[in-house]
Amino acid sequence: MKLKYLGTLLDSLDGIAKIRAIAVAPNNRKVAIATADLNIVLFDDKLQKKDKFATKPVDSKYGKKSYIVTSLAFSPDSTKLAIGQTDNIVFVYKLGETWDEKKVICNKFTQSAPVTSLIWPEENRLIIGLTDGKVRYASVHSNKCSTIYKTDAGIISLAQSPNRRSFVSGHEDSAIILFSFETRTQSKICVHTTPPYCLLLSNFGILAAGADKRIVSYSEQGRILQEFDCGRDPKERSFNCAILDPTGYNAIFGSFDRLKLMSWSQRRGAWDEGQILTIKNLYVVTALTWKPDGSTVLCGNLSGLVLSIDCALKRALIKNQFETTFVSPSQVVVRDINSDARCVLRSDKGLSITDIRVMGRTSRYVIAYTASTLIMVDRETEKSSEIPWESGGNEKFYLDNENVGMIINAGEISFIEYGRNEIAGWIRTERLSPHLISARLNERSTKSGGDLRRVAYMLDVHTIAIVDLTSGNTISQINHGNVVDWLELNETGSKLLFRDVRSSLFLFDVETEKSSNMINFCSYVQWVPKSDVVVAQSGDQLCVWYNTDFADQVTQIPIQGDVDAVLRDNNRTEVIVQEANAKVAYELDSAMIEFGTAIEDLDLSRAVVFLEESEKDRVEVSSMWKQLAEVALEQGNLLIAQRAFAGLKDISRVKFLEETIQLAEDAAKQIGGDGTQHYKVRARLALMKKNFKEAERIYLEQNSVQEVIEMYQKLHKWEEAIELAKATVTS
Template sequence: MAWSANSGRFAVCTAERVVLLYDEHGERRDKFSTKPADAKYGRKSYVVKGMAFSPDSTKIAIGQTDNIVYVYRIGEEWGDKKVICNKFIQMSAVTCLLWPAENTIVFGLAEGKVRLANTKNNKSSTIYGTDSYVVSLASNVSGKGILSGHADGTIVRFFFDDEGSGESQGKLVMHPCPPYALAWALNSIVAAGCDKKIVAYGKEGNVIQTFDYSRDSSEKEFTTAAASPGGQAVVIGSYDRLRVLNWSPRRGAWEEAKPKEIPHLYTITSLAWKRDGSRICAGTLCGGVEQFDCCLRRSIYKNKFEMTYVGPSQVIVKNLSTGTRVVLKSHYGYEIDEVKILGKDRYLVAHTSDTLLLGDINSNKLSEVAWQGSGGNEKFFFDNENVCMIFNAGELTLVEYGSNDILGSVRTEFVNPHLVSVRINERQQRGVEENKRLAYLIDIKTIATVDLVGNYSVGTVSHDSKIDWLELNETGHKLLFRDKKMRVRPAVLAIRFYLGWTVEHRIAE
């Protein structure tokens, strides 16, 4: 089973090697049959062992035991023609499969190799090889690292990009049994198998916790596991039962929730977590698929929005009138406090212990910036569609929607948004890629202008009367302001270039 990256499609491959496609509400919308590597051996000559959607949700990769990986283009709309666009022939059976990044499919083989298939050049290559059958694959939250579990109990780690973590690659753990249930969570690696023990390993393979059910006669072997998209929960499937582990940031440990027991469900053969974290599906030995809602809590905001907390660091905000959704998530794994919707019900604001999350619901541009708690005394202004203006303790901070870095910060006591003007790439200029400028009041009679790209002062404008309104033009090179006597004054901020040196000129009034 597999969920698409955009959470709009859910695919299930049956024992008859037919892929059924469902929408996010569970309604079947399409299907197609998989193909054998060699038609002369017939359609019943293989078993599908792995399936994954492409990051753009328009393709599905299928790993088969007849030594081949097929990639099917399924299109963007229901009913689009299904076409094989890539095929990768191997030397042994494909046993498991992931699609963590664009053009990059990772799969394990019965001979012990972990290989990479490039859909762009239609070639496959070996990432690393072992002498033991690959029983499971898992990727980290970002998709830039993979784990492989092997029949001899070995767990191997590989990074396409370690993202500055400095964590080691290669053989990481020797698990007591084949780790058929393997998940890479945010803070640890969780593995389980036929010994009826769930073990959480640290970043360098040290044992953090062990959950031992070997003396529980009702428990059977663990067959599959899945980590939530945020990496803060892991579900492990066995016989008639789903066990759930939740990461507690305060304790720095895994806490077991009450298991979900379903009589006559039989062995759970596959798990797939929806990419927004709101649902998990469990496939069973007898051909059933069970779908479960996943949330810590759910609330209605202003009778207009539904807030679903699917994890400590992830909230789904749904507009009840339009049905549109935004997934607000802390990329650092911090626990999200209350989410507020401000600025005419368009903008999201949420705090964590160390960051501030902001978002534009209309454009789906989300930001998370480093932010030290100030007791909720900030004042937010949403007059500009590109930038959120935050006033706090005599400081103005600018955050551009969609960026995870603070755009700029200046000291000012004037918190009226009519006394601040920000322009962000509003008109294309020849030879200028980025044009971001700010005008604000230093004091009641002095305007300062700052280039936010280079973080330098463009100039100042002094006036003989109190200023009560100002505005930059689209390029940020002209300024219009008004004083208390209702007099409107223009100012031009001109820049000339001499042999690479920048000379700033100001022409006022």
């Protein structure tokens, strides 16, 4: 790695104006710098100044400048910033995801002593170091603090491991303490030669340095592994701050006019001294941070100067459009020169990246090879997967599916779900056309819940197989008389569309294993995105199935041209038709699509919101309220069912459900658990469905004969009540 001056973010001031802290958001989009005038200056991912706001004292009666900002830490979701101050408080500001959002203080954590350091390893786990020797845990959800451990010497540094499973604290008495989140135990592992103001916890142990100009490498048990005496160089001064790169393979120590690089050698299994970057008149380095993509180090000094330092092993250009910057052997930043969009390739196993390719119709995907793994990154969603892979150089990639990558090698197809570091499954087939393979991996929630990993493919020209990739079991096999030339599963994997060479379109229901002929002479077919609605073309007719459970219920729209695409957003769904001289958009019934999808996904709250919005537009939705009521009752969601009957203006059922809900709540308080499973509640729901025998069975299971008789009496079913009474007397 080479360190090179890149640019200046903030100019130096006359006199002492110490930069005490710099933090970069985990998503790499925001940089926060604490300046000497008690302001926080914010920069974007291109290191352009975007905003500035003033910090606040814990109590204004002591004066607006009665404190010092000592530390900064971004939340893991990059939307919050914690600020540690010497007036015994930590403020957490909500910055939001965009620059337009208003900044508000969402948490205040009052402490017993001045705050010296902060780390934020998990969303609800903010770690605070204090001058009285306490290390405290702050919960941003409950707004409460608790002490993790306490020592007699003040905390001067905190450092977390790259895997965020542990952290170390450095103390004024030179002690170093290691704390594990997994075991929730701390141990004093060693006493350094000087107070460890520079303290790092890497994958290979601990690095510590301070005023004695020595860098020492310790194991996590406190054993000295290496020692570097930098004091032999007469130009070296004491080390004031240090930072570890995101991979944990490189570290930089800041002193006077200098940045010293340390790099881990995998071959030797030890740290090596690297380049020393000397910058005249930099003076004392007071703050360092490394951008999460590993490309840049930000450095602040005693006079208010903030510099950006470029970190790169080498650079290269792919397709004359994508610049690759190796920040370490196992991490590469890929930048689109035209749009300046960036993505990061990183081997989680620390393996060296040897080859990089940019693929896909819009160059959306980046593929990288290591000695024993394959890394796939979606540049748009920033999802990355690293899978075990021994490359023979003959594999091919199908990357048309936004959620699933397919790798074809020697007749075997491996499926990769972006964001997961494992092969989702594999199949063998000789029919390798992407039109004859359809994979659905967790694209939409299903009624059963859990992982959905299904693929449909051709066993031969007449036989379709549907396989569960999780278990490897075959769910269904479809034998068709004609050669199949196209197939596609819906997003929940419950239904399959396929077309044969005679242009006949068929729909197969995976659960019922029933197949139905949709239309003949089909020239185009597609599932509407995020729904189970089918759009197809037959001659000069556009055919739409809003409910695929009834294949004969088709809406036909005359068109003059060929269907080009189906587009959908939050407000409308359109079919784009290429006519003689222009493209024409035909709008579909968004109400039917949105409601049907919500019901299919059992997202009942979403269905309620949609129907309420439709009522505002004076759309007739009574049939939909009725369908929602039936589904809600079937799922045991009494509140949604009550709202649906209110939409139907069925006051009697609304009141009946109100009493039932109250009964369920009372039962939950008395016996605990789910109150809807109480026998009286279940009996009332069966009664609503007019399933009287089911209600009778539920009561009799509890020996509540009198309640059954009373139920029949209220329903004026005298014969059933008398027969039950006679049977009870006889028995």
